[in-house]
Amino acid sequence: MNVRRRLISGSAVLAATALGLGTLSACSDSSAADNGGKLDVVASFYPMQYLAEQIGGNLVSVTSLTQPGQEPHDLEISAKQTAQLQEADAVLYLKGLQPAVDDAVAQSEVRTKVDAASLTSLEKHGNEVGGHAAEHDDHAGEESGGTDPHIWLDPVKYAEVASGVGKALEKADPDHAAEYKKNTAALVRKLDGLNTQYETGLKNTETKVFITTHAAFGYLAERYGLTEEAITGLDPESEPSVNRVKALEKMAKADGVTTVFYETLVSDKTAKTVAQDANLKTDVLDPIEGITGKSRGNDYIQVMESNLKALRTALGAK
Numbered sequence: 001m002n003v004r005r006r007l008i009s010g011s012a013v014l015a016a017t018a019l020g021l022g023t024l025s026a027c028s029d030s031s032a033a034d035n036g037g038k039l040d041v042v043a044s045f046y047p048m049q050y051l052a053e054q055i056g057g058n059l060v061s062v063t064s065l066t067q068p069g070q071e072p073h074d075l076e077i078s079a080k081q082t083a084q085l086q087e088a089d090a091v092l093y094l095k096g097l098q099p100a101v102d103d104a105v106a107q108s109e110v111r112t113k114v115d116a117a118s119l120t121s122l123e124k125h126g127n128e129v130g131g132h133a134a135e136h137d138d139h140a141g142e143e144s145g146g147t148d149p150h151i152w153l154d155p156v157k158y159a160e161v162a163s164g165v166g167k168a169l170e171k172a173d174p175d176h177a178a179e180y181k182k183n184t185a186a187l188v189r190k191l192d193g194l195n196t197q198y199e200t201g202l203k204n205t206e207t208k209v210f211i212t213t214h215a216a217f218g219y220l221a222e223r224y225g226l227t228e229e230a231i232t233g234l235d236p237e238s239e240p241s242v243n244r245v246k247a248l249e250k251m252a253k254a255d256g257v258t259t260v261f262y263e264t265l266v267s268d269k270t271a272k273t274v275a276q277d278a279n280l281k282t283d284v285l286d287p288i289e290g291i292t293g294k295s296r297g298n299d300y301i302q303v304m305e306s307n308l309k310a311l312r313t314a315l316g317a318k
Helices: 010-022 046-059 080-086 098-107 153-172 174-201 219-224 244-257 269-278 300-315
Strands: 039-043 060-064 088-092 114-115 209-212 227-230 259-262 281-284
Touching: 039 080, 039 153, 046 060, 046 088, 046 114, 046 153, 046 174, 046 300, 080 098, 088 098, 088 153, 114 153, 153 174, 174 209, 174 219, 174 300, 209 244, 209 300, 219 227, 244 269, 259 269, 259 300, 269 281, 281 300
Parallel strands: 039 060, 039 088, 088 114, 209 227, 209 259, 259 281
Antiparallel strands: none
16 A cells, blocks of 8 residues: 555645635535434544544534544445445545545535545655755655645644634534534634643754654644654555665664654554664654554543653653
């Protein structure tokens, strides 16, 4: 599987962003269907599910197409899920992350289709942020990625998406617009608070460089003045080149890197191998693609706070 080939192009992102909420195929006169009076919302994976639950509250019934512990990039849609999608009032997804979901949504007759990728700007990230790897590896550019879908790991971008989702639900269920608006404002305040925690917590650190297994944290790194060095690119299952591993070892010594981060839904084998060769520690930095028993927290905010704690330790926060 090569996620990079399937990520949406920069031009498509710009077009979608320009269109904004106008691209949402929301039905202004629709109301909650026969689901106990609740709006039936299907979310593609956890970050979309969290938004729907936080903004919809008691007004919505939310189902996720990706089960806890399932790697979202590899999701295949079952016949049951296809039927479920057809019967939903709204679907919330992130175009470009899960091709099977994109296809199913395109073929469905759901009246409210909310593409999170159209609610904020997307950028291109690869193994490195800011070209840092080029200082240590002449071949770094060979492994650069495409448009990065991991917008939810930047609280500011995630708040932008939340605002758009709120407006879409208001339009889909106008009888309860005031409550959706209230819940959206509350969530945006939470995300603003999280952003402040990150700004304060990562302001003064001994190093600004951290190593991860795959390039999921590019937006987070750029937001808080850090440099992410990924062992692989945007595809969590791809294997790094020998040159890439050697470059990371050199970089770790030069920049005072202490830790190689791995994630909960993908094997930690590569991270531990690189860490052992470079005499580094390992720890978890969760991309929050799903919440499981291994997650360091019960929801998005808690796991993001755990990620901040791990980053502060690894970067030598003062």
